[in-house]
Amino acid sequence: MSRLKQIGDWFEERLQLAGPIREAMTHHVPRSSASWWYVFGSAALTVFCLQVVTGILLAFTYVPSAAEAWNSLQHLNHDVTLGWYLRAVHGWGSNFMVALVLIHFCQVFLFGAYKYPRQLTWIVGVFLLLMTLAMAFTGQVMRFDQDAYWGLGIGASITGRFPIIGAAAVHMLLGGPIIAGATLSRFFALHVFLIPGLLIALVGLHLLMVLKLGVNEWPMPGRIVRRGTYEKEYHELVKKDGVPFWPAAIWKDMFFSAAIIAAIMACAAYFGPYGPSGYPDPTIIQTVPKPDFFFLWLYAMLALMPPEMETPALIIGPVVLIGFLILLPFLSGEGEKSWKRRPAAVVTLLLVAVSLAVFTKLATFSPWSPIMNAWSGEPLPVSYLNPLSPLQRQGVLVFQDKQCHNCHEIAGSGGKRGPDLTRVATRMTHDQLVRQVIQGGGNMPAYAKNLNPAEVTALVSFLETLHPPNQPKARDAAQAAAQAAAPSPGESNR
Amino acid sequence: MIGDREEVNEKQQTGDLSRREWLTKIGLLLNGVAVTLLAMPIIGYLVSPLIGADKGEYKRWITLGNLSEFPENQTRLAKFENPITSFADGETDHIPCWVRRMQGENFQVFAVNCAHLGCPVRWFPQSGLFMCPCHGGVYYEDGSRASGPPPRGLFEYPFKVENGKLMIEAGQLPTLSTTAKLVTRSRGCQG
Numbered sequence: 001m002s003r004l005k006q007i008g009d010w011f012e013e014r015l016q017l018a019g020p021i022r023e024a025m026t027h028h029v030p031r032s033s034a035s036w037w038y039v040f041g042s043a044a045l046t047v048f049c050l051q052v053v054t055g056i057l058l059a060f061t062y063v064p065s066a067a068e069a070w071n072s073l074q075h076l077n078h079d080v081t082l083g084w085y086l087r088a089v090h091g092w093g094s095n096f097m098v099a100l101v102l103i104h105f106c107q108v109f110l111f112g113a114y115k116y117p118r119q120l121t122w123i124v125g126v127f128l129l130l131m132t133l134a135m136a137f138t139g140q141v142m143r144f145d146q147d148a149y150w151g152l153g154i155g156a157s158i159t160g161r162f163p164i165i166g167a168a169a170v171h172m173l174l175g176g177p178i179i180a181g182a183t184l185s186r187f188f189a190l191h192v193f194l195i196p197g198l199l200i201a202l203v204g205l206h207l208l209m210v211l212k213l214g215v216n217e218w219p220m221p222g223r224i225v226r227r228g229t230y231e232k233e234y235h236e237l238v239k240k241d242g243v244p245f246w247p248a249a250i251w252k253d254m255f256f257s258a259a260i261i262a263a264i265m266a267c268a269a270y271f272g273p274y275g276p277s278g279y280p281d282p283t284i285i286q287t288v289p290k291p292d293f294f295f296l297w298l299y300a301m302l303a304l305m306p307p308e309m310e311t312p313a314l315i316i317g318p319v320v321l322i323g324f325l326i327l328l329p330f331l332s333g334e335g336e337k338s339w340k341r342r343p344a345a346v347v348t349l350l351l352v353a354v355s356l357a358v359f360t361k362l363a364t365f366s367p368w369s370p371i372m373n374a375w376s377g378e379p380l381p382v383s384y385l386n387p388l389s390p391l392q393r394q395g396v397l398v399f400q401d402k403q404c405h406n407c408h409e410i411a412g413s414g415g416k417r418g419p420d421l422t423r424v425a426t427r428m429t430h431d432q433l434v435r436q437v438i439q440g441g442g443n444m445p446a447y448a449k450n451l452n453p454a455e456v457t458a459l460v461s462f463l464e465t466l467h468p469p470n471q472p473k474a475r476d477a478a479q480a481a482a483q484a485a486a487p488s489p490g491e492s493n494r
Numbered sequence: 495m496i497g498d499r500e501e502v503n504e505k506q507q508t509g510d511l512s513r514r515e516w517l518t519k520i521g522l523l524l525n526g527v528a529v530t531l532l533a534m535p536i537i538g539y540l541v542s543p544l545i546g547a548d549k550g551e552y553k554r555w556i557t558l559g560n561l562s563e564f565p566e567n568q569t570r571l572a573k574f575e576n577p578i579t580s581f582a583d584g585e586t587d588h589i590p591c592w593v594r595r596m597q598g599e600n601f602q603v604f605a606v607n608c609a610h611l612g613c614p615v616r617w618f619p620q621s622g623l624f625m626c627p628c629h630g631g632v633y634y635e636d637g638s639r640a641s642g643p644p645p646r647g648l649f650e651y652p653f654k655v656e657n658g659k660l661m662i663e664a665g666q667l668p669t670l671s672t673t674a675k676l677v678t679r680s681r682g683c684q685g
Contacts, residue, residue: 370630
């Protein structure tokens, strides 16, 4: 024991770190902040460390070349001992890290922690959030499969929407004219050196400020932040009702971090690594690219936004959003911290959270995409066909053969791009159906060129059968009235 | 300790100090020059993807195949190798495109990349439509936009027929600002 102490003393004499470390660990924090609500930041840091370690280990095997990356991932998955598990931990660690950073962000926002004097801590935090998302995106590119390839195409297409600098920005992003070897190399440099280096530096700055300025006290309604008096009040609070960070608060951080690591390990073991999906050969166009979970909301928004809004939203949206987040501590640097007295903040957060959740949920089944093989792979139920006349059955063939089923659902099968046609006859009359098929409209292509009159007749006669037995077909009231007023000779033919 | 330093400071003569300050400034200047000199090759290296891009130096005429490979009134998938390649590209150099042959030497060659966000569109000959799997963009057989979010029709490569072979001018990923060829077709009075 004394030998150990001697060795310790030898280092301490030279490093002189024990004092500052002890001071940092045992500095007093408000008792109210030793709470389970304050564990998300430290857990995000823990997961970041995990990502650095697993990332370095993966780099032992991974080959950052467009020609070899996919093969090296297969090699990791199948040949290298526990390679699959490290990939899985890194992939799930990424999900957990984004989630934790987002939760930390929401907590800090709700607790008013961005207010004086912690404005810069918040601004650095905004950049940490953006870089965490950048790591998630560039990480998806490292998994150089079809999703990564077409994901890069989407990134390039978004970049290409910038006026004037668009072309140059696309070439800079891709490292050349197309998505190729140079693209993966530069994303590797971003994912492995540039962004993590910045993250480490900014995390250091973020933590330094937390230590220097003290952790945000639990917000109490009515306890107003004022520039002149806040620091004095905070120090009095810590003096009067403070506890040493170690051990009064840190045990909760430790418990939570350990639980998160355990959860990541469990997810990795149970769900395994992400992909890689198909081989990144652009000539394989039978692919349905989708982004990773944390970008699904964006995928949904890009499908649902009105097309004419898209370019402005893509260019101006991020500027406004990031600008707002950076300016927030200057716009409301003082005043109430408690969420109980900040209804606008709570409503804003809820609105954003609910929107993102809804968009993410929608993106999991992407109702805006045609189902590319519904026309050949999803037959209509036989019960729909049995009562049909030969002409109507011919209409079913047209419906399938012309890919109507890719976008339109009938009896629960088919695409959701267009309206569900299960009861279309109750909504549209014969004439309306003919017009819609021939001219298109709304979001439907016009089929005049690709259907001959016989096919239109057959198709519409089938569509007119699509109504429940107890619900009549839609009819044109004007036509009925006209016929009643002047019965034509044709009437007797019916 | 602090007292010692102050004594030293007092001992220093003002002339001596100003000379050192001056030398420090020269030192800063020298480093500034060095950084500037170093920055030039670094910037040149970083912007290398841009060099020649505005003059279209990436683009070349490439043979897609014999005319006989593309029957009239049909649209077929063709593949070509990107004109500029590097050792680390793997399969990413192999680029697909849709070739529509109308009559004779009348062609349209479309990029597979949807004009919305670049996903690969698929051709359905039965309904005469291109459909995109990502966000539901749909195009007519002539590449004009039929429905969905795309802001324009499909991107087209310039083509020519030489010695019985179909050639296109290609070489960069088409996006709204790096178009294969800017063709804005509207369906006019179609509907």
